[in-house]
Amino acid sequence: MREYAAAWDDYELLDAGGGRKLERWGEVLTIRPEINAGGAALWPLAQWRELAHWEFVETSPTQGRWQRLRPDAPESWSIAYRQLRFNLKLTQFKHVGLFPEQQANWHFIAERVAAGARILNLFAYTGAASLVARAAGAEVTHVDSVRQMLDWANANQASSGLTDIKWVLEDALKFAGRELKRGKSYDGIVMDPPAWGLGANGEKWKLENQLPRLAETARGLLQPGGFLVLNTYSPKVGLQELAAAAGPHFGQGQSETKQLWARSRTGNRLYYGNLLRAVV
Template identity: 70%
Template sequence: MSKQFTQRKSSDRHAGNDTAAAGLEVRESAVGWPDYELLDAGDGKKLERWGEVVTIRPEIQAHFKPGWSWSDWQAGADWEFEELSSTQGTWKRLQPQASEHWQISYQQLRFGLKLTKFKHVGLFPEQQANWRFIAEQVKPGDKVLNLFAYTGAASLVARANGAEVVHVDSVKQMLDWANDNQTRSGLSDIKWVLEDALKFARRELKRGNRYDGIIMDPPAWGLGAKGEKWKLENQLADLIETARGLMNPGAFLILNTYSPKVELADLANAAGPYFAKNQIEIKQLWMQSKTGKALFYGNLLRAMA
């Protein structure tokens, strides 16, 4: 018998810091842990603590007033990311002894973090909501495919719970970073694949390979290996169709979307041909700061075969 979800209404549209529709619970909240806190957010920025390092980063969804003053932010932060363009920028050192490379833990896992010119530091903490879900679903011996897998947090959670994991990313530096995190965490035997995620998934489908869990965290937009343009809204249906073909009976699918052009209804419409309504869960992903500010992190599809 396939696992099933309680169906959520999927026509709600996110509207900044407001609930999508009164009376409908479509939110799921990630929560911090001892080595990570969303301290505050507002005025287009967020203040975060990663272990002993505190950063200020741009955040388009923080279109409200912060809980603390700007002077308090700067006094407590080690680094502030200053945008030079929509895709790149530089880090401004606010404390003389601020570390540029450091490590944090999540449960038994260890992650190496560092400053990058893309404002990221090597971990998406809002994905803690999905790490919880993966830990609940995965059984020893399950086969899990992680596409667009970045530095490997979801792969490590699945591996730590006994799964055989195939980790796919098109950027070698990300694979190396993820492999280092595997070593830091005392794990081994994740299969690393340097390839375009969707192309690899299509080939797996042709090879007849199947999985007990599929995780997809695709970018909203970008360029492929040959310069081809990638827009998530154009690839959404293809991603879901391909993933569905790779799923064993009872398998789970996680699909994160950060694109402002992918609404809850779009996820429902794209998943509808491949899953029954009671096999689909569609939510908004949020996290609340220490000061009580709720920050939106995109829409989320989970499905069970």
């Protein structure tokens, strides 16, 4: 039921608790709010602040500001993951451009991608999964509806010494639906859909309402032997909801649902969200 993401040389969850997490990104340490860090931290908050370069202070449920804790704290920097490089920077939404707990899915993708495989990354953000697949030799189509995210992902591609990812600025589900009508198919599909939001024309998006369509569309696009990774951070989408969405489209033994977790250096465990994986 649980899968744990692993730390690597340039990233580590150091401690978590009290509604916060302390992380190391290369040489830069950050303190960020974390709703799932409900227990007690092992290190006192004063020690966190002595170590960290930045702390994110919330000013609303969705935004806030970064407080500089050390005079030499950089506002942008880069870290490595295997042969890849990710460019990080501070944003007003507490993120820095990478979800490191996705290491568990990157590992899954790298194990299954062969040279020449066709991979579709939907709701693709800054492109970590796209880079992992491209580095393994895949032909990657990367879809996101936000221009800044495409630009960020493209910069990560250049920093990683990679080329030829296909960038698509479009609503991810609409693009996938058109690909299905065009008779296109893929060897792997990766999705990290938002929990909620508004479309370009003001239409409301709620992930719990879209799950069946996402699963159906993905199954229709997958080649025999292909895989699906569907990751979610929505509190309204549990393992049962993921399994129910997958059930009509993937046969017995083809799909599994898991919780995504990470362990801190201090031994605390942090829950991040749920994921569905399927291999057809």
